[in-house]
Amino acid sequence: MLDFTVSHRDGEARRGLLRLRHGEVHTPIFMPVGTYGAVKGMSPSALEEVGAQIILGNTFHLWLRPGTEVIEKFGGLHGFNGWNGPILTDSGGFQVWSLAALRNISEEGVRFASPINGDRLFLTPETSMQIQTALNADVVMIFDECTPYEIKGRIIEKDEAAASMQRSLRWARRSKSAFEALNNNNALFGIVQGGMHEDLRLESAQALDDIGFHGYAIGGLSVGEPKADMQRVLAFTAPRLAPHKPRYLMGVGTPEDVVEGVHQGVDMFDCVMPTRNARNGSLFTGRGDLRLRNARYRDDSSAIDPECRCYCCRNFSRAYVHHLQRVDEMLGAQLATIHNLHFYLDIMRQMREAIEAGCFQRWREDFLKKRAEGV
Amino acid sequence: MLDFTVSHRDGEARRGLLRLRHGEVHTPIFMPVGTYGAVKGMSPSALEEVGAQIILGNTFHLWLRPGTEVIEKFGGLHGFNGWNGPILTDSGGFQVWSLAALRNISEEGVRFASPINGDRLFLTPETSMQIQTALNADVVMIFDECTPYEIKGRIIEKDEAAASMQRSLRWARRSKSAFEALNNNNALFGIVQGGMHEDLRLESAQALDDIGFHGYAIGGLSVGEPKADMQRVLAFTAPRLAPHKPRYLMGVGTPEDVVEGVHQGVDMFDCVMPTRNARNGSLFTGRGDLRLRNARYRDDSSAIDPECRCYCCRNFSRAYVHHLQRVDEMLGAQLATIHNLHFYLDIMRQMREAIEAGCFQRWREDFLKKRAEGV
Numbered sequence: 046m047l048d049f050t051v052s053h054r055d056g057e058a059r060r061g062l063l064r065l066r067h068g069e070v071h072t073p074i075f076m077p078v079g080t081y082g083a084v085k086g087m088s089p090s091a092l093e094e095v096g097a098q099i100i101l102g103n104t105f106h107l108w109l110r111p112g113t114e115v116i117e118k119f120g121g122l123h124g125f126n127g128w129n130g131p132i133l134t135d136s137g138g139f140q141v142w143s144l145a146a147l148r149n150i151s152e153e154g155v156r157f158a159s160p161i162n163g164d165r166l167f168l169t170p171e172t173s174m175q176i177q178t179a180l181n182a183d184v185v186m187i188f189d190e191c192t193p194y195e196i197k198g199r200i201i202e203k204d205e206a207a208a209s210m211q212r213s214l215r216w217a218r219r220s221k222s223a224f225e226a227l228n229n230n231n232a233l234f235g236i237v238q239g240g241m242h243e244d245l246r247l248e249s250a251q252a253l254d255d256i257g258f259h260g261y262a263i264g265g266l267s268v269g270e271p272k273a274d275m276q277r278v279l280a281f282t283a284p285r286l287a288p289h290k291p292r293y294l295m296g297v298g299t300p301e302d303v304v305e306g307v308h309q310g311v312d313m314f315d316c317v318m319p320t321r322n323a324r325n326g327s328l329f330t331g332r333g334d335l336r337l338r339n340a341r342y343r344d345d346s347s348a349i350d351p352e353c354r355c356y357c358c359r360n361f362s363r364a365y366v367h368h369l370q371r372v373d374e375m376l377g378a379q380l381a382t383i384h385n386l387h388f389y390l391d392i393m394r395q396m397r398e399a400i401e402a403g404c405f406q407r408w409r410e411d412f413l414k415k416r417a418e419g420v
Numbered sequence: 421m422l423d424f425t426v427s428h429r430d431g432e433a434r435r436g437l438l439r440l441r442h443g444e445v446h447t448p449i450f451m452p453v454g455t456y457g458a459v460k461g462m463s464p465s466a467l468e469e470v471g472a473q474i475i476l477g478n479t480f481h482l483w484l485r486p487g488t489e490v491i492e493k494f495g496g497l498h499g500f501n502g503w504n505g506p507i508l509t510d511s512g513g514f515q516v517w518s519l520a521a522l523r524n525i526s527e528e529g530v531r532f533a534s535p536i537n538g539d540r541l542f543l544t545p546e547t548s549m550q551i552q553t554a555l556n557a558d559v560v561m562i563f564d565e566c567t568p569y570e571i572k573g574r575i576i577e578k579d580e581a582a583a584s585m586q587r588s589l590r591w592a593r594r595s596k597s598a599f600e601a602l603n604n605n606n607a608l609f610g611i612v613q614g615g616m617h618e619d620l621r622l623e624s625a626q627a628l629d630d631i632g633f634h635g636y637a638i639g640g641l642s643v644g645e646p647k648a649d650m651q652r653v654l655a656f657t658a659p660r661l662a663p664h665k666p667r668y669l670m671g672v673g674t675p676e677d678v679v680e681g682v683h684q685g686v687d688m689f690d691c692v693m694p695t696r697n698a699r700n701g702s703l704f705t706g707r708g709d710l711r712l713r714n715a716r717y718r719d720d721s722s723a724i725d726p727e728c729r730c731y732c733c734r735n736f737s738r739a740y741v742h743h744l745q746r747v748d749e750m751l752g753a754q755l756a757t758i759h760n761l762h763f764y765l766d767i768m769r770q771m772r773e774a775i776e777a778g779c780f781q782r783w784r785e786d787f788l789k790k791r792a793e794g795v
Binding site: 081082083084085086087088089090106110111114115118119125126127181343344346356359360362364367368369370372374375376377379380408 | 447456457458460461462463464465480481486489490493494501614620645719721731735736737739740742743744746747749750751752753754755
């Protein structure tokens with residue numbers, strides 16, 4: 046239930062089309078994060094208006110609330126939340142891993158106490174596949190272990206990263222078996238781990254390719270490592286993933302990170318940054334980031350980004366959105382979210398056009414230069 | 421800058437057209453409340469979609485934040501908040517009155533400490549007119565004193581209600597003088613006070629009519645009095661207001677209250693109830709009110725109101741909005757607000773049509789009966 050074609054290449058950057066059960070996705074693409082089945086502050090029609098093609102749902106959160114049995118009654122997440130386009134769900138692995146002291150990882154899976162009501166829960170590759178199948182996600186992610194960069198201030202050893210990566214490979218095999226046993230006819234993506242080590246990353250990528258998935262994600266980046274390490278591992282790993290399958294950089298990142306990812310050949314991205322930062326008053330513009338709650342914007346009649354064509358920038362001033370956020374009006378979060386998501390989705394659109402036109406490098410240099418110049 | 425025509429009468433109920441600087445308003449109408457220059461959770465385009473024709477802004481709140489000087493820079497509230505239709509502003513009197521122990525009322529005006537930063541402020545009929553002129557509201561309200569129903573558990577005496585009403589009349593004259601001195605060419609409404617006493621209400625109404633305003637509001641209701649007193653004073657007062665001018669019942673109320681108001685000849689209403697209740701999970705339907713957070717709606721696939729045509733009811737289930745509100749997703753407040761405002765504005769539309777068709781009484785009985793039957 047997945048078809049992916051790369052129509053243009055410009056350096057490592059790729060322009061592609063991903064066909065999923067609920068529709069087509071033009072890549073490279075950014076996927077807004079809808080943790081609890083809703084992108085915060087955004088109705089499905091607002092998401093369409095900012096150019097969203099595919100959104101992300103969080104298996105861990107939806108499993109706990111409202112619970113799989115409720116969403117199953119609606120035939121899956123699409124029937125429940127009213128978003129008719131493609132949905133990708135994570136495996137829940139990253140969230141249980143993030144519970145830190147509250148969870149216990151064994152070969153079988155992860156035991157943890159529900160942060161909602163304290164219930165003792167157990168998440169395994171098999172249960173993750175069951176939940177994601179019930180959610181009827183267009184793209185299902187394998188259940189893996191996110192290898193940490195450091196533990197209590199100590200950077201982990203290579204043998205620890207290797208052991209973690211090997212466990213993720215075993216879980217990848219169990220995920221695929223469970224996915225097939227469930228007769229799930231959506232897409233299943235593998236996740237490359239291996240910490241900051243090129244040889245481990247390569248081993249992980251090759252082993253996953255041997256198992257065989259519909260696409261490949263790069264996990265375990267943006268977990269506290271220096272930016273240079275992230276870029277080194279990304280630049281090494283992305284071009285080594287199967288060339289005819291979609292590549293997904295998980296949980297990354299700033300606009301610059303996303304542009305760098307495309308530059309290295311990544312097709313798909315997700316991150317809470319545009320939505321979370323919007324609510325905190327941090328707005329992205331083509332001339333750098335803007336701390337909207339700063340008093341300097343109190344009577345600023347210009348748009349958040351004068352070059353932006355989103356609903357917020359076409360209709361409202363910095364002063365108005367500044368005011369709304371200062372008095373805690375939720376419309377302030379909504380308008381800022383519209384702007385930030387539009388910003389991310391619009392740079393993806395610009396990159397798709399630049400790759401088609403064969404001028405991605407010029408676009409990239411121009412974008413990075415203007416962003417660095419500041420507002 | 422105001423023209424009002426009554427095209428149809430059905431009993432005391434009236435169907436009218438109010439022409440204001442920023443557009444026409446078909447009456448009877450409900451005005452959503454936009455305290456800080458935004459109806460909570462609603463963009464101007466969302467307001468248009470639910471059928472809003474005129475919205476309310478709060479002088480007191482906007483004076484404190486962002487401050488008159490900011491809004492003046494945008495030529496008024498319309499330029500600031502992007503709502504291009506008519507706006508009515510209250511005078512700030514009710515809000516400073518609500519500060520209770522924190523304010524000091526004298527013949528000159530009301531002294532109080534800013535709840536934002538403690539600044540000592542002084543609001544008078546003259547300053548209220550200055551602020552509302554700076555906001556460039558289509559309908560300006562006189563600065564009056566809201567006569568309380570009781571003070572510290574003691575129902576106020578008639579002579580206290582009379583003295584308060586007389587002061588409001590003196591402030592009404594000062595309001596009109598100041599409004600004219602400012603060359604404000606919008607509309608100015610007087611406010612009838614007089615507590616629970618018919619003769620005081622009549623005296624107030626006649627004295628205001630002698631001064632001469634573009635419309636008349638009924639103030640001092642829904643301030644803690646028994647429902648029967650409210651209905652008695654409303655039924656007495658509304659039909660005695662100038663027949664060729666718009667009548668506005670301030671801060672009222674439930675759907676039943678609004679229908680009763682129309683039945684008594686009122687043309688305009690405002691209340692925070694639809695928006696506030698939406699955020700608290702109380703949803704209005706044609707079959708009574710629905711406590712959406714109740715566990716019974718956890719997997720209920722029907723719309724909030726199966727007969728409603730709002731964006732929320734066309735696209736989402738009770739189960740989904742229930743889920744959003746239970747996990748504190750702001751989209752839950754947004755969708756509920758869309759529904760509740762649509763509900764209020766749609767019953768106004770239905771009443772306008774019923775009055776035109778001469779079947780308002782049958783509509784009213786049917787509406788009240790279905791609402792009482794429950795969900």
